[in-house]
Amino acid sequence: MAVPAGVDHAGPCIELSYVDAVHGRRRRPLRGCVTGRFEDVDPVRTFRWSRGERHFPGWYWAATTGRHVGFESWLERDRLLLMDFDPSVVGIGSQPFWLHWHDGERERRHAPDYFVRRADGSAVVVDVRADDRIEPKDAEAFEVTRLLCAQAGWRFERLGPPDAVLLANVRWLSRYRHPRCLHHPAAARLREVFAAPGPLMLGADAAGDRLLTLPVLFHLLWTQDLTSEAMTVELLGPRTIVHLANGVGR
Structure with a gap:
């Protein structure tokens, strides 16, 4: 035009x-x-x-x-x-x-x-x-x-419309975007666990009770302290490989 x-x-x-x-x-x-x-x-x-x-x-x-x-x-x-x-x-x-x-x-x-x-x-x-x-x-x-x-x-x-897989994953993580989801002791343990890449659920269990660690894990994925190359490839799940991000999260 x-x-x-x-x-x-x-x-x-x-x-x-x-x-x-x-x-x-x-x-x-x-x-x-x-x-x-x-x-x-x-x-x-x-x-x-x-x-x-x-x-x-x-x-x-x-x-x-x-x-x-x-x-x-x-x-x-x-x-x-x-x-x-x-x-x-x-x-x-x-x-x-x-x-x-x-x-x-x-x-x-x-x-x-x-x-x-x-x-x-x-x-x-x-x-x-x-x-x-x-x-x-x-x-x-x-x-x-x-x-x-x-x-x-x-x-x-x-x-225009974004990538559907990325959007679905970010929608899920957005449920945990509020700072109230950040429990500092659990976050420190999760950072230690995922210093080496590993499956999402196994890492959450290794860091403590998953009822406590999973919301914190999702918050760290939202802030991108933790990350996964699968975000645009597949929906996040128990076997998704997660690792500590190279940069500094928010």
């Missing part, structure tokens, strides 16, 4: 509107917003559900931030789950701003689904949409958003 010829990607007509915790709703030129912490702002749209709608909005508690993050579909929720699992992600904001531009005939606007801050300080603006759900107007909005994000020094990604 070609970008409308009337869009001036670097011009003063490109603006963002967002919700500032101090000043309320604000609208500013894009060039004045490049250092904004949009991972921390409130959504510009409300997440509501009403009878008969095809969307399934809701709120997800993100272990990365300790805050609830909104989503507007199951696919957005799935992608949010994987962003929360990604150790390189340190901040996530949903519906962070309206991006305003003029297409030569009228003003247009688009609210990306997520603004993501990475540990290296870089930012990623994310839209979530399956390939078969992209209408021409959506493709145009995504392309304009990509070009305008480049002007701000942000990366833009349009994400």
Whole structure:
């Protein structure tokens, strides 16, 4: 989809509107917003559900931030789950701003689904949409958003459905994402046991009573202190080989 010829990607007509915790709703030129912490702002749209709608909005508690993050579909929720699992992600904001531009005939606007801050300080603006759900107007909005994000020094990604096996495993582990699942003595024993790779259930038993060690083991897999190469290959099970991660978990 070609970008409308009337869009001036670097011009003063490109603006963002967002919700500032101090000043309320604000609208500013894009060039004045490049250092904004949009991972921390409130959504510009409300997440509501009403009878008969095809969307399934809701709120997800993100272990990365300790805050609830909104989503507007199951696919957005799935992608949010994987962003929360990604150790390189340190901040996530949903519906962070309206991006305003003029297409030569009228003003247009688009609210990306997520603004993501990475540990290296870089930012990623994310839209979530399956390939078969992209209408021409959506493709145009995504392309304009990509070009305008480049002007701000942000990366833009349009994400579709994730790998089904990875998603199923991360969904399971997300049940144990809360810090309350971390029992430090059990975690220390599990790290010792899995310093050498071994089957998941045998390692849990070797570290103590599995009723205590299994929730901690799953939490350590969530934080990626422990890991398994099988995460994208097969569903986690008693024989899944687990080992201590090379890097430092969260």
